[in-house]
Amino acid sequence: MTKRMKTIIAFSIIPQVILVKILAKHPELIEKYYSNGFYPYLSKGFRLVFGWIPFSVGDIFYTIATILIIRFLILKGRMFFYQTRNFFREVFVVISVLYFVFHLFWGLNYYRLPIYQSLNIDNDYTTEELFEFTDRLIAKANEVHYSITKNDTVMVSIPYSKRKIYKMTVNGFNKLSAEMPNLTYAPTSIKSSIYSTVLTYMGYGGYLNPFTNEAQVNSVAFSYKYPTVSCHEQAHQLGYSAENEANFIGYLAAVNNEDIYFKYSAYIYSLRYCLGEIRSRDPEKFREVNKKMNPGIIKNYINVSNFWKRYENKAEPAFKTSFNTFLKANNQKDGIKSYSYVVALLVNYYKNKEL
Structure with missing residues (x-):
């Protein structure tokens, strides 16, 4: 991935946060189009894919993520002192992607109608x-x-x-x-x-x-x-x-x-x-x-x-x-x-x- 693309993804966290804040003010839209529209199909699809597996795939995912974070800190932790901009770009690329996936896959339900x-x-x-x-x-x-x-x-x-x-x-x-x-x-x-x-x-x-x-x-x-x-x-x-x-x-x-x-x-x-x-x-x-x-x-x-x-x-x-x-x-x-x-x-x- 090029530096330019990483920069775009890293800075995309800003419009994402703004969009979520705007959507949060319209719970009736979240209820209709996400919680009772898109999300039930997504949730059912995930349950079909992962439900039959006898162990927790999500826990394995968290284990791998933790290992990768530790690996990143070991290999690139020094960037914080010598290439601070590049360090934070790498960090915010991950944060931006996780923020997007979290809200798309489940998080928008926090803003549905009570x-x-x-x-x-x-x-x-x-x-x-x-x-x-x-x-x-x-x-x-x-x-x-x-x-x-x-x-x-x-x-x-x-x-x-x-x-x-x-x-x-x-x-x-x-x-x-x-x-x-x-x-x-x-x-x-x-x-x-x-x-x-x-x-x-x-x-x-x-x-x-x-x-x-x-x-x-x-x-x-x-x-x-x-x-x-x-x-x-x-x-x-x-x-x-x-x-x-x-x-x-x-x-x-x-x-x-x-x-x-x-x-x-x-x-x-x-x-x-x-x-x-x-x-x-x-x-x-x-x-x-x-x-x-x-x-x-x-x-x-x-x-x-x-x-x-x-x-x-x-x-x-x-x-x-x-x-x-x-x-x-x-x-x-x-x-x-x-x-x-x-x-x-x-x-x-x-x-x-x-x-």
Whole structure:
């Protein structure tokens, strides 16, 4: 590649950023022509190409990319001091290409219409509505928990392998697609990440690879959450990039699954967010609500909490801060805090529905 061509590609980052900023102001266009137009065909194509491969192609891609970066720094790192202009040209060629590919393959979904608008529901709720919904959710969670264990003090353990869970997720999406046709999910492309241990130390349950469109799940963090976390990553795959919306879709896909363990996973996964909101608004009410839950459900929560405590490290906050910055840079103004916003979607979605 000539120096002239490299310069053109490097400087193309500027019009690209401007174009994305302009498109971000027109979410209805993104929703119609990208998220519900071009992207579903692209995503399905990637799932056809990579879904059948038993290992994560995306993780291999990241491994090779890391090796190439290290190689570049070793061979051309001195350019920073002696040929600064050439050094930054090489760097921005890569950044420009990655920026373009990221937004074309997935990133523009960050700027689509909020899901509450497409579902025609409210995006706010009162404290009283939160209390009422949480009581309904606890009653349902207790019911499903007891139907599995026949003992309200026993913790639920998911009896399936990870691969079986991945296959079973399709059932919930198929049922959900009767109400929301854009959630039809086929073919599948969900896998355990090669770097699951690394993800655990970083504090993450999974991620979507935007370059191969593979849903990656942390296979080390296996708990009651696994079915819903798997559905969460598939929700990203279907174009719901915002974390709160992926949590919401992940819950709906799991709770609509015919399998009772998926339903249990969904109920207590979403209940955790509701409890967190109650604790922040009314600590006394939080203690009162806790007493309504089966002790076995609380044991599930404690089990997961103890797992993550074993992997706490000084680097984890830095990873969370980086991800928080990434979210804010991609149209999620609340960053990681937006995870709790799923409560608003749940409360309003179920205003006139049975759990």
